Amino acid sequence: MRSLSSITIHRPEELDAPLVGAWHRAMEESPEYANPFLSPEFAAGIARFRSGARVAVLREGGEPVGFLPYERNPLGVGRAIGLGLSDCQALVHLPGVTWDTHALLRACGLSIFEFDHLVEEQKPFAEHVTGTFASPVVDLRPGDEADYPQWLRATYPGLAKTTLKKERRLARDLGEVRFVHDERDPRMLRRLMRWKSAQYRRTGRMDRFSRPWIVGLVDHLFQLREEHCTGVLSVLYAGDRPVAAHFGPRSHTVLAAWFTTYDPELRYYSPGLLMHLRMAEAARHDGVRVMDFGRGDKEYKDWLKTRELRVGEGFATRPHPVAAAHRLWRRPVRGLRNTVLAHPGLRQPADRLLKTVGTLRSGRAAATRTR
Template sequence: MDISVLRPGELSAADRAAWTALQSKAHLQGAPGLANPFLSPEFTLAVGRCRPGVRIAVVRERGEPAAFFPFQRTAAGVGRAVGLGVSDAQGLVHRPGFTWDTQELLRACGLAVWEFDHLVEGQGPFERGAVGGFPSPVMDVDQGYETYLAKLRSRSPKFTRTTLAKERRLARTASEVRYVHDERDPAALDTLMGWKSAQYRRTGRSDRFAHEWIARLVRQLFHTRSEPFAGILSVLYADGQPVAAHFGLRTERVLACWFPAYDPACAKFSPGLILHLRMAEAAAADGIAYLDLGRGRKEYKDSLKTRELTVSEGWVARRHPVAAVHRVRRAPVRALRNAVVTRPELFGPADRLLKKVGKIRSDATVTVKPTKT
């Protein structure tokens, strides 16, 4: 393999166009997972502006790009998928039939180990290092919204009936209900991020937006537009005020769902569920094939999905002391987390405990007005 390792700013316009072309044809060549926006050059370049150590390995055959492998690395040679922790699709974007030698690739990239947690299907050489596979639910809208809704009614009749009834109830309560699929007002994004931060704290989870680089990444992607990539902010308004919002990424055929949230004051209307149905309708009209809801146990995902993809986590490594130490450190943590997440008898109590902690944390942040002296 002829492998060049580039910094994000060194990627040529021709190579970027070749990368995008590989993604646009992926569904015709038996690798639809490669069309995910988290595997787009735009996502890698945006992460590169927010995080150190981002690199892109360009593999050429007969002088032409055959594959693109984005990754992050430390000075010690520990490699991770680009945006590990926030990226919902990872892997090597490649031509049909292309295969690679993992050891040769890691050596060329200066990596002792490469870790992933959302490896897409069809990554044979990397899949040998997977330690587990996990469902990633999707909403298929390639045959139109009405077909999707008919499938939803058949699969989850009570859920569909209840959600549509709540939408009608919201419409009767508010003088105007309006959905904007591609909202360009940054203030709406700030509202969403505020809701999401509060949700993280309320449920005892780590607030992702407390990490400056994640907040900066989202704002950059909000302003990113290319053909066919875009950051999409979708908002449901009632009486001119946002009641639910979602920020995700899209390519020509995939809308990757990323950060959904809603106003807790409107919870009785289930505005988040209404929003997802409106997103599905608009995505179908835009020619999107499916909405990828992402890995993770959520009741609303089970209700909205039509099928599931599989993403894997694990690592591939060379025989190297750094790789051995990394595995010793990371393997127990991942094993414990996955044991809790995948077993209902453990997940339920853990989730309830986190919410109790979140309530205590939220109560402790009540603002106290200073007294006058």
């Protein structure tokens, strides 16, 4: 165990080059911290659009050894930076560093710190974890330069026949299938947002792209070209027609599967699955070693995963009335959601209800436009 000498608080965009370099070194020291959501660049991106973004820098003998990015509201309620968007959260630190959670919260001016994708190795936060959940990943092993059909048959023999058959049918119906791993056309990013917004509305979910700060963040990450955090837009085409698209950040070795969507008119070709398979193969060639899907039960994740990480959800607190009130408000909502997600018998009716709501909402919107 290594003792800390101080904790200082900074705005992410104000970190100087030595501090950013120390953060990068901490990411590189441990594979669990190599995720782009844990990078200083992602924290700085959030800070462009969220005024409460901060970073706690933990020091040992004056040297920076740990970094906790977080958001804070005026009442001292804290949350992991990008909570609701980030699929990986942690205090990024060098091996052997530990901390007292109450002292950390005090230094940050927080009464409570909420998280929902906390890296399992964060032992000082362990007593504050209220539940752990599977987060599927795909290990992309380096290998020979086999072409896509050979790679698919070797890696996913159960899916290969059906997938290749659907791709051939797509090519026959619409034109040659091609995949662009790093598409730089911003018009395709706008199309992805439109498709995803329509998908959210159809399924009754909150439309993330109705929030200007999320649109701004995605635009920013699309332009970002840094080793530890680069925004990657991938597009699957049939002829000249876009079929499916994905946007997510990547580090040197980890690609985060973030926003995937497709043309709903072409859903019978399983474009989402085709997209993920092409992404995995292209990312492997580009040096990525892990594709991280984030927590959540989806059939395609079960098909493609090679293993699962465990991520934690919970509230780190210190005695304070605001912390007690926030926890009383938030915990029942999380508990209900997790109960539904954990039981297929409840999840399917809930999905049907959300889709019905989405249909009614879309119908009202269409009626309003035609008046």
